Amino acid sequence: MIYKDFQDLKLSALGMGAMRLPVTAGDDSAIDEAATAEMVAYAIEKGINYFDTAWGYHGGHSEEVLGRVLGKYPRESFYLATKFPGYDLSNMDKAEGIFEKQLEKCGVEYFDFYLFHNVCEMNIDAYLDEGYGIFEYLLKQKEAGRIRHLGFSAHGSYEVMKRFLEAYGSEMEFCQIQLNYLDWSFQGAEDKAELLHSYGLPVWVMEPLRGGKLAVLSEKHMERLRKFRPEEKAPAWAFRFLQSVPDVTMILSGMSDFGQLQENIHTFEEDKPLQKEEMETLLAIADEMLKKSSLPCTACHYCVSHCPKGLDIPSLLELYNEHCFTGGGFLAPMALMAVPGDRHPDACIGCRSCEAVCPQQIKISEAMADFAAKLKA
Helix, strand or coil: CCEEEECCEEEECEEEECCCCCECCCCCCCECHHHHHHHHHHHHHCCCCEEECCCCHHHHCHHHHHHHHHCCCCHHHCEEEEEECCCCHHHCCCHHHHHHHHHHHHCCCCEEEEEEEEECCCCHHHHHCCCCCHHHHHHHHHHCCCEEEEEEEECCCHHHHHHHHHHHHHHCCCEEEECCCCHHHHCCHHHHHHHHHHCCCCEEEECCCHHHCCCCCCHHHHHHHHCCCCCCCHHHHHHHHHHCCCCEEEEEECCCCHHHHHHHHHHCCCCCCCCHHHHHHHHHHHHHHHHCCCCCCCCCCCCHHHCCCCCCHHHHHHHHHHHHHHCCCCHHHHHHCCCCHHHCHHHCCCCCCCHHHCCCCCCHHHHHHHHHHHHHC
């Protein structure tokens, strides 16, 4: 197992995420505890020492199951991370009650790593609202030794992350972002990583395989990659990309079966960053994957001044591309929660004034109608 330095700690470069644990009968809230225990035992045997869970994973049962499974091992032999569930605004005034309950659910007296969960457009104002006292409360827990290291995870935009860092950056020790070779440009992950670098914060990676979309590539794409590394499988290429990104300290993978765990651990027996030509080829493959399902908006904003409803069309098209490529998901609906209702895609009246000035000749009105239908589905 490769290890990375974080302050005075040695962290396994691969961490085990507990958002996609094995379940029974296809029920996400029914974790297969025996299978989870087997995977955790193997992970620890092979050198994984970082385990990541959260309040809402698996219908609220992830913390409980992971706590019971890890409770069989000496507390100093692993690092446990969980998060304050700010993705739900109704939790904002419950920081103390939730934190105490998390300690109880996990069966521990302290968390090695604790995060503000999912800083995004929808909750940034609440996170920065001193009236809730979340930041102050968590700092007190850190001073009391009940939190060893404090950080945050973010699915929000660069601008949202910057606002959070401007307010709390001096107290943050790490940041967890969605980072992979597809989102390097698609979600601006490269710029976000550079922002974190400017604050001296190490990068924790979530969604290294983009929810499984990078676990299997087309034969055409694999042929191009095999010319460089005949033995590497598609998931390994995604991990090698991350091994090539400066400041990446922790790579979390939500492994849901024993085979995935074995394969990923094998990959992390070696640190094999990509060479220049390999990197260029992989990023070119990402561009090809995106072009199949994404509208070619360049955010020139010509359309905005011609929209009688005042819609931020480039931003809506960016969310539409994300929603289409992912096949749904929570990112676009979550981002739209911060947008006034009269600026949502269903506010488009189909006048096509925007289309008359679009240099890319995008059928914007059709995209808005499709987006609105997908959000209601």
